[in-house]
Amino acid sequence: DAKTTQPPSMDCAEGRAANLPCNHSTISGNEYVYWYRQIHSQGPQYIIHGLKNNETNEMASLIITEDRKSSTLILPHATLRDTAVYYCIVRGGTGGFKTIFGAGTRLFVKA
C-alpha cells in the first residue's frame, strides 16, 4: 500500500482557506486519494476523494498534482468547527479494500 506523509499540525484563521498538503510519492495508477477528518473522539468522517482530476464538493476541494505524487485538501472558508485531525489516505489498486490510516494533520482553526 502506498504511504502518505502529512505535517503533524497546522493553524488557520477563521474565515480563511485552509490548505492541507499530503505527499504520496509511491502511489500507483489505480489508487485513489481519500480525505477523512476526525473531530474529538468521534468516528472519522469522509470528506472527498479523487483519482487524478481535481474534485470539489460541498465540504472541500481536492487538488491532485499532475504526477499524482501529492495532493492538497482545501477548506475554502474554515470555521471553528473545522478544527479536527485530517487524514490523507491512498486506497485501491493491489491493496484493494484495505485502508491504512497515518497520523494525520491536526488543524487548529483560530478566531
Added chain:
Amino acid sequence: NAGVTQTPKFQVLKTGQSMTLQCAQDMNHEYMSWYRQDPGMGLRLIHYSVGAGITDQGEVPNGYNVSRSTTEDFPLRLLSAAPSQTSVYFCASSYGLAGGAEQFFGPGTRLTVL
C-alpha cells in the same frame, strides 16, 4: 438507514476476560473493517472483510478474532483481554469498487481493560 452501529458504547473488562464487540450495517456493504485508536494516535487496522465468509488481517491483529457470517454483521472478539487493548474501537463499512468508495464509520466502543 441506521448506517454503521456499534455496541456497547462503553465497556470495562478485567484482565483475562473475553468479550465481543458488535458491529452492524444496513447499507448492504461488502467491505467491513475494525480499527483501534489509542489516545493521541491515529487509527490502526485490526481485521477486515471483503464479504461474507472472507476475512483478513490488518496491521495489529494479535489478540483479536473476527468472523463474517452475514453481510450485515462483523463482530470483533477479544479472547483474553489485556490492559494493552484499552482503546477506542471503530467499525467501518464501504460498498462497490475498492478504489472509488468512501467508508462509513460507526461511533466507536470505548474499552478499558483493568
